[in-house]
Amino acid sequence: MLWACIALPRLALDAVLRRTPDPSRPLALVSGPAQLRHLHAVNASAAAAGLKSGMRLSAAHALLSDVAMVEHDPASEARWQRFLAAWAYRHSSQVSAQWPGAIVLEVRASFRLFGPWPRFEARLREELDGLGFSHRIALAPTPRAARVFAGLRDGFAVTSAEAMREALARVPVRRAALPDDAGERLHRMGVRTFGALKAMPRDGLRRRFGIALLDHIDRLHGDADDPLECYAPPDHFDGRIELGFEVESHQALLFPLRRLIADLATYLSARDGGVQRFTLRLEHEARHALPSHEADREQEAGPAHTDVPVGLLAAERDAAVLFDLTRNRLEQAALPAPVIAVRLLARELPPFVPAARDLFDTRPAQAVPWPQLRERLRARLGDEAVHRVAPSGDPRPERAWRRAGVDDDAACAAPAPPRPPRPAWLLPRPVPLRDPRLRIVSGPERLESGWWDGDDARRDYYVLETSRGQRAWAFAPPGVQGDWMLHGWFA
Missing domain, CATH: 3.30.1490.100 (DNA polymerase, Y-family, little finger domain)
Known part of the structure; x- marks a missing residue:
């Protein structure tokens, strides 16, 4: 297996900047108790003015009075990490967000879909840039090693266990993500690299630092299973x-x-x-x-x-x-x-x-x-x-169609009863047709209907050609060829 780690060093700040209309304006996240307020993170323009993380709020205002201040919300930061885990889930079925500020995902199985790692990595970076999150990405055979490498160098990638072990041996113990404060304590003891730590007796390490350190070492090298808390959308x-x-x-x-x-x-x-x-x-x-019929119980105490x-x-x-x-x-x-x-x-x-869609779609580009x-x-x-227009069973032209909802697929899919050709343009009501040079093209189509609803219709319909070459649809009393009443036009 191969694991990619996406480190998110400015997750809380990026979550605020991406919903700010002007991200270039100086902005800082503020945290801490009321009497000890300090800057949690600053954007690039605020950093250019001299502001930095950890600075007291009073000193920040003295350097830059018009900086925008936003309260740091750890719960919001956790929600955005889950959001990015949901985004990563589209690229891999094994995603974990158990470590703060990092997303790890198994990528070897995804190479068949997204291509080799350089192409896959470029895709991840492009999408993260579009979402507005700064990031560092590393690749390793174990998720913990990928997390360590992502914190050291952006773009670092090893694909074999031997190369991973050699790279881990050179990692400073303070940068190896050791549990609790073990990294700082080992550094003070003179243990500078992870390789030196690996060479120390395990019994002594267990007595001094506990079993958690040994488990971390084994999982980092892949010598023990590393059960991750996998993300489920x-x-x-x-x-x-x-x-x-x-x-x-x-x-x-x-x-x-x-x-x-x-x-x-x-x-x-x-x-x-x-x-x-x-x-x-x-x-x-x-x-x-305001009172509203849509108000629900959960909003009674809220805004x-x-x-x-x-x-x-x-x-x-x-x-x-x-x-x-x-x-x-x-x-x-x-x-x-x-x-x-x-x-x-x-x-x-x-x-x-x-x-x-058809492979050779002829639809215009702007359609x-x-x-x-x-x-x-x-x-x-x-x-x-x-709305849609659906056929009905009534043979009278003015009642042969009915109005149907746009989602009434069953009604609109029902075939219309077989009838002779009828015009697409039907007049709201028949009007007299006066033309001395009418020519009968086809007909008659006799229609006798409506006796049950009091709107009895007895007509003979003909297709007529006018002196101007138009095709008209007109009717006359049964057995009569004259006194034409125009009811529609053929295109």
Whole structure:
């Protein structure tokens, strides 16, 4: 087996920057008790101004007064690590996020799908850059060795156990991810490299440092099994972005919405599924709470919210399609109060079946597939504004078709009763047809129906050609060729 480790040295900071409209603005994460506030992490522009991790908050304000401060949230950092584990799950069936700030995945089985390691590594880096997370990647035959190498040098890769052992022997003990403070204690004792540690008597190490150190050494070299806590994707998606200010316009909500939709699409791709119904929840301050028939029990003690439901007729996972539909729904929703956070909830995640297309598709480049066009029309015009036309069993032309829902596939798939050719353009009501040079092309088609509903119809229909060459569909009383009533036109 071969394991890749993706180290995430700035996970908490990147999680904040990716939802910030201007990531180049100086920004710092703040943590610590009220009287000992310090900087947890800073972005590049803040570091260029002299700010650094561990600096006291007062000193940071003295150097840069306009730096944006965001509270460091360890729980949010853990959620984003799980999100990246879900992303990694699309590349491997064995993924673990048990170590903080790192994702490990088995990659040898994925080479058949994604190509050799250099190509696979480039794919991982490209997707991580698109998601907005800085990273370091290393490859080794054991997950712990890959984690150690990722902390030492980005891009380091060994594929054989012998080369891995030689590389591990040169690793400083303080950089070998030893349990507790064993690395620092060994360094003070004069043990500088992992090779020197490996050569020490095991009984003495066990008495001084405990069995955990020996287990780590054996698992690092692959001499003992390393049971990992493998990641299993959840059966729902719940993403939330807290805004730094109150938003009162739909346009200002598009940036966080795009981020949430992209995260949803990544999650769906990882679990190889789609979404058919989800809810965009716009959260307001509690003082703006308004009575709503959609309010549920869980919101009684929390902030008020406005729910924007989004429903599709078929499962979808394309980020551009989902964003376009959600944006149209959002623009139709009223904002009763300023928005302080945006949340996306998706609990119905059916299997996704991609639409089949011909190998030599002749569709124009700018054409929109029918399922996407249908959803776009429903989002813009309303669910009831888009419908299908289905055949009915009534032979009267004005009642031969009926309105059906866009998802009523069974009704629309029912074949129409066999009838002579009828025009595609049917007039709302028949009108007299006056033309001295009419020529009968075909007919008559006799129609006698409607006696049961009081709208009796007895007509002989003909296909006529006018003096201008037009094809008309007209009728006359049974047995009469005259007094034509025009009912439709053939194209």
